[in-house]
Amino acid sequence: MITMNQPAIDDFMQMVVKRNPAQLEFHQAVYEVAMNIIPFIEEHPEYKKANILERMIEAERILIFRVPWMDDAGNYRVNRGYRVQMNNAIGPYKGGLRFHPNVTLSVLKFLAFEQVFKNSLTTLPMGGGKGGSDFDPKGKSDNEVMRFCQSFMTELFRHIGKDTDIPAGDIGVGSREIGYLFGQFKRLTNEFTGVLTGKGYAYGGSLIRPEATGYGLLFFVEEMLKTKGQSIKNKKVVISGSGNVAQYAIEKTLAFGGIPLTASDSNGFVYDPDGIDTDKLAFLMELKNKRRGRISEYADEYGCPYYAGEKPWKIPCDVALPCAVQNELNETDAQLLIKNGCKLVAEGANMPTTPEAISLLQKNEILYAPGKASNAGGVAASGLEMSQNSIRLYWTREEVENRLKVIMHNIHEQCIQYGKKADGTTDYLKGANIAGFVRVADAMLAEGHV
Ligand code: NDP
Ligand code: 2IT
Numbered sequence: 485m486i487t488m489n490q491p492a493i494d495d496f497m498q499m500v501v502k503r504n505p506a507q508l509e510f511h512q513a514v515y516e517v518a519m520n521i522i523p524f525i526e527e528h529p530e531y532k533k534a535n536i537l538e539r540m541i542e543a544e545r546i547l548i549f550r551v552p553w554m555d556d557a558g559n560y561r562v563n564r565g566y567r568v569q570m571n572n573a574i575g576p577y578k579g580g581l582r583f584h585p586n587v588t589l590s591v592l593k594f595l596a597f598e599q600v601f602k603n604s605l606t607t608l609p610m611g612g613g614k615g616g617s618d619f620d621p622k623g624k625s626d627n628e629v630m631r632f633c634q635s636f637m638t639e640l641f642r643h644i645g646k647d648t649d650i651p652a653g654d655i656g657v658g659s660r661e662i663g664y665l666f667g668q669f670k671r672l673t674n675e676f677t678g679v680l681t682g683k684g685y686a687y688g689g690s691l692i693r694p695e696a697t698g699y700g701l702l703f704f705v706e707e708m709l710k711t712k713g714q715s716i717k718n719k720k721v722v723i724s725g726s727g728n729v730a731q732y733a734i735e736k737t738l739a740f741g742g743i744p745l746t747a748s749d750s751n752g753f754v755y756d757p758d759g760i761d762t763d764k765l766a767f768l769m770e771l772k773n774k775r776r777g778r779i780s781e782y783a784d785e786y787g788c789p790y791y792a793g794e795k796p797w798k799i800p801c802d803v804a805l806p807c808a809v810q811n812e813l814n815e816t817d818a819q820l821l822i823k824n825g826c827k828l829v830a831e832g833a834n835m836p837t838t839p840e841a842i843s844l845l846q847k848n849e850i851l852y853a854p855g856k857a858s859n860a861g862g863v864a865a866s867g868l869e870m871s872q873n874s875i876r877l878y879w880t881r882e883e884v885e886n887r888l889k890v891i892m893h894n895i896h897e898q899c900i901q902y903g904k905k906a907d908g909t910t911d912y913l914k915g916a917n918i919a920g921f922v923r924v925a926d927a928m929l930a931e932g933h934v
Contacts, residue, residue: 489523496522500541507590509810513597513835514541516842516854520917536925540600543593545569549639551617553632556625565636567615569649570596573927576647577613578603578863580654583632583661585620592616594810595654598834599863601920602856605895608867613649615640621656622776633664640665641672644679646873652681652866655809658728658773659684659694678873681866685878690869692884693862698732699885700861701805701832702740703892708828708851711900711910717741722801722826724748725808726772726779729832729859733805734765746796748808749779753796756788800824807832815840822848831855842913849909857895857916864891 493515500514518537525532551565566589569577579599582592592614600612619632644651653662662682669679676688683689692699702716709715721737723730726747734744743759747768756764767785771777783790797804797817804826806813810833818841821829829845830853831837837845837852845852868884879887895916902922903915 489526492526493518493522496537499538504590504593507588507593509588509590509594509835510597512839513594516835516839516913517597517601517917517921520914521921524918524921530929531925534929536928539928540571540921540924541597543568543570543596544572546589546593547615547640547643548589551619551632551636551639553628553635555628563617563619563632565615565617565639566592567640567643567649567651568592568596568613569643570612570614571600571924572611573924573931574604575609575611576645577649578610578652578866579612579614580616580652580863581657581661581665582614582616582654583619583621583656584616585618587616587618591810595834598856600924601917602860603863603867604920604923605857605898605916606860606864606867606891607894607923608864608891610650610863610867610870613651614654615651616654616657619656621661626660629661630664633661634668637665637668638672641669644669646677646679646870650679650681650866650870652863653728655727658682659689663687678870681869683869688869688873690865690872690884691879691881692888693865693869694728695732695735696865696884696888697729697832697859697862698734698807699736700864700888700892701729701733701807701830701858702736703861703889704853704858704896705803705805705828705830706740707893707896708830708853708912712851715740716803719743719802720745720800721803721805722746722796722799723805723807723832724753724796724812724836725806725833726768727808729862730805730807731765731769731772733807733832734760734768737805738762738765742803745801746799747779747782748796750808751778752780752790752792752794754779754783754788754790755796755799756782756786758788797821798824801826803828803830805830805832806836808836809833810835811838813837813841815844817841818844821845822850827851829853830858832859834859846911846913851912853899853912854916856920857899857912860895861888861892864888
């Protein structure tokens with residue numbers, strides 16, 4: 485959308501592109517924020533004077549390191565490890581680790597930047613960071629994954645800590661990897677502390693953390709639908725991905741009476757016209773989390789269609805939940821969703837919707853929630869895991885889930901507070917960007933030239 489601030493936004497973006505050449509994902513994430521924040525700053529000279537946005541797009545620290553390891557055949561292998569410590573104005577750096585062959589510094593800078601806003605929206609004391617590696621866990625044995633994680637932590641441990649930087653999971657990093665990373669941290673430091681979240685329950689993990697991103701997404705969707713006097717009950721829901729976020733998004737969709745129709749992985753998607761029910765979800769979880777197989781096996785098991793190399797957005801639905809990867813929903817996909825009557829898109833993944841697709845959805849008055857608001861449940865539960873570790877207590881499932889629900893409700897309120905339009909509808913992207921920005925910016929102003 486062209487606004488009267490467009491020249492200022494263009495100038496700003498030119499500077500961003502020049503200072504961060506070829507980092508396309510990072511440019512995209514910054515643009516999506518700048519679009520809302522630059523007009524806001526024009527009306528708030530204290531932020532403009534202090535160059536807050538220019539400071540926020542510069543990571544406080546970036547670590548890049550060699551991760552050597554040996555595969556089962558005895559070959560020497562090497563990957564690149566990263567940790568982007570983006571902003572600690574409101575709390576220690578916090579954010580996941582991604583292990584995926586497509587990981588680059590650009591991807592991790594975009595994720596770290598988004599994380600700063602997301603963590604601020606939770607209202608918990610967490611700054612933003614992200615890390616990971618171009619290591620591909622697919623097809624690796626448990627022992628190879630363990631050796632890789634141990635080598636990764638052998639460098640990372642000196643840069644993190646329970647009050648400094650607290651990593652967690654993301655794509656390719658689940659409970660298995662967190663376990664190996666935690667074990668190695670403990671050996672290196674001789675300390676048992678809450679330095680990672682997403683830990684197993686037996687060694688300091690929080691109940692509901694595995695479920696939290698998917699559950700939080702559905703709490704947020706319910707809040708959005710409530711503004712229209714509706715709920716997800718009996719609505720057709722198209723979901724991408726079949727990992728952690730997608731699995732618990734499916735589970736909560738079912739709990740709320742919605743009908744999950746699809747799941748996908750990087751090879752294609754399955755469409756189950758009868759809906760993915762609890763038994764089928766249990767099969768999917770076993771397939772993905774234990775056997776580490778492909779989603780096509782779901783179609784083989786239940787005799788439903790499998791679309792190799794395609795994305796699920798062509799299946800008619802009321803609600804679409806992208807839960808896999810960045811830029812998985814483009815303008816053509818958005819056109820299809822609109823044509824088929826979809827009324828709501830909420831992001832479980834980080835930046836899954838391209839800017840062109842977002843603008844098309846918004847123009848067509850489709851309810852659209854950006855990931856920094858709608859997928860914040862995962863990091864919020866991580867914050868609750870940190871609290872439990874600090875007080876050396878475990879809360880019940882009920883306690884954690886209730887807190888999660890309240891946090892998602894509050895995020896929705898903040899989106900309305902800063903994103904309400906003259907016609908009474910809400911621009912969730914604007915609301916999330918401004919609400920996330922204000923808390924961090926105020927802390928930066930108070931803390932001086934940091
Ligand atoms: P998982 O590794 O558990 O699952 C990732 C899923 O995405 C898999 O189904 C994977 O398929 C699929 N996928 C990965 N790359 C591609 C691709 N290029 N095209 C299509 N599908 C792909 O990760 P999570 O579920 O944890 O993360 C999913 C998304 O949610 C990410 O964007 C992540 O940043 C975001 N997120 C995660 C949170 C968390 O707490 N875990 C919190 C907030 C956001 P395959 O098996 O073939 O790779
Ligand atoms: O993108 C995200 O918010 C996450 N991957 C979760 C981060 C965390 O620290 O729990």
